[in-house]
Amino acid sequence: MAGYREHISVSGLCGTAYGTAAVILFGFTPEQGILSGILCWMSGMLPDVDSETGKPVQKIFGILAAVVPMMMMERFREVGTTQEQIILLAICTYTAIRYGFSYILGKLSVHRGMKHSIPALFIAAQTVMLVYRSDELAVKGLMGIAVAIGFLSHLLLDELYSVEFTGTRLKLNKAAGSALKFVGKNFYPNIFTYTVLMFVTYLTLVQFGVIEGPEKMPHSFRQAVESLPMRK
Numbered sequence: 001m002a003g004y005r006e007h008i009s010v011s012g013l014c015g016t017a018y019g020t021a022a023v024i025l026f027g028f029t030p031e032q033g034i035l036s037g038i039l040c041w042m043s044g045m046l047p048d049v050d051s052e053t054g055k056p057v058q059k060i061f062g063i064l065a066a067v068v069p070m071m072m073m074e075r076f077r078e079v080g081t082t083q084e085q086i087i088l089l090a091i092c093t094y095t096a097i098r099y100g101f102s103y104i105l106g107k108l109s110v111h112r113g114m115k116h117s118i119p120a121l122f123i124a125a126q127t128v129m130l131v132y133r134s135d136e137l138a139v140k141g142l143m144g145i146a147v148a149i150g151f152l153s154h155l156l157l158d159e160l161y162s163v164e165f166t167g168t169r170l171k172l173n174k175a176a177g178s179a180l181k182f183v184g185k186n187f188y189p190n191i192f193t194y195t196v197l198m199f200v201t202y203l204t205l206v207q208f209g210v211i212e213g214p215e216k217m218p219h220s221f222r223q224a225v226e227s228l229p230m231r232k
C-alpha cells in the first residue's frame with residue numbers, strides 16, 4: 001500500500017511528462033499542457049479520497065471542490081440567467097464536492113473497494129471529459145486521458161507495493177491484484193459502479209459523436225404531439 005507521498009510524487013512526474021509531451025509533441029498550448037499535468041497529478045490521489053490517509057486527502061478534495069466550479073463556469077452561464085443563479089450554482093457544486101461527494105464515496109466503498117478498479121478509472125476520466133468545457137474534442141480528450149494516467153499510476157503503484165521483498169525472495173501480500181481489477185468482491189458496489197460507467201460512457205460517446213444522442217427525440221416527439229388533431 002503506497003502512501004500519500006509516493007502517489008503524489010509518481011502522478012506528479014507523470015503529469016509533468018504528459019503535459020510536456022502534449023505541448024511539444026501534439027501542439028497543445030502551454031496552458032492546456034500545464035492544466036492537463038495538474039489534472040494528472042491530482043488524479044493520482046483520487047482512488048484514496050476516503051481512505052485513512054486523512055488530512056492530505058481532505059486538502060486534495062478542497063482543491064478539487066474549488067477547481068471544478070471554475071472549470072464549469074461556462075456551463076453555469078448557460079444554465080443560469082442571473083448572476084445570483086450562477087454564483088449559487090458554483091456554491092452548490094463546491095459544497096457537493098467538498099462534503100457530499102466524499103461522504104458518499106466513504107459510505108459506498110470499503111477500502112480497496114471499487115474505487116481501486118479499472119471501471120472507476122474510466123468513470124473518472126470520462127466525467128472530466130464531459131464537464132470540461134471546450135469546443136475542441138482533442139482538448140477534452142487531453143484532459144480525460146490526463147486523469148486516466150494519474151489514476152492508473154495510483155493503481156499500478158498500489159499493486160507494486162503489494163509485492164513484498166522478504167530478504168531472499170519476493171512474495172505477494174494480501175492486497176495483490178486488488179487494485180487493477182474489473183470487479184470487486186461485493187455485489188452492490190459492482191452494480192453501482194457499472195451502472196455509472198455505462199451512463200457516463202453513453203454520454204461521452206454521444207458527445208464525441210460516436211453514437212447519436214437523444215436530442216432529436218424530443219423534437220420529433222413534439223412534432224408528433226403538435227400534429228395531433230387537438231381542440232383549440
Ligand SMILES: [Zn+2]
Pocket residue numbers: 047048116154158
Ligand atoms: Zn490506493
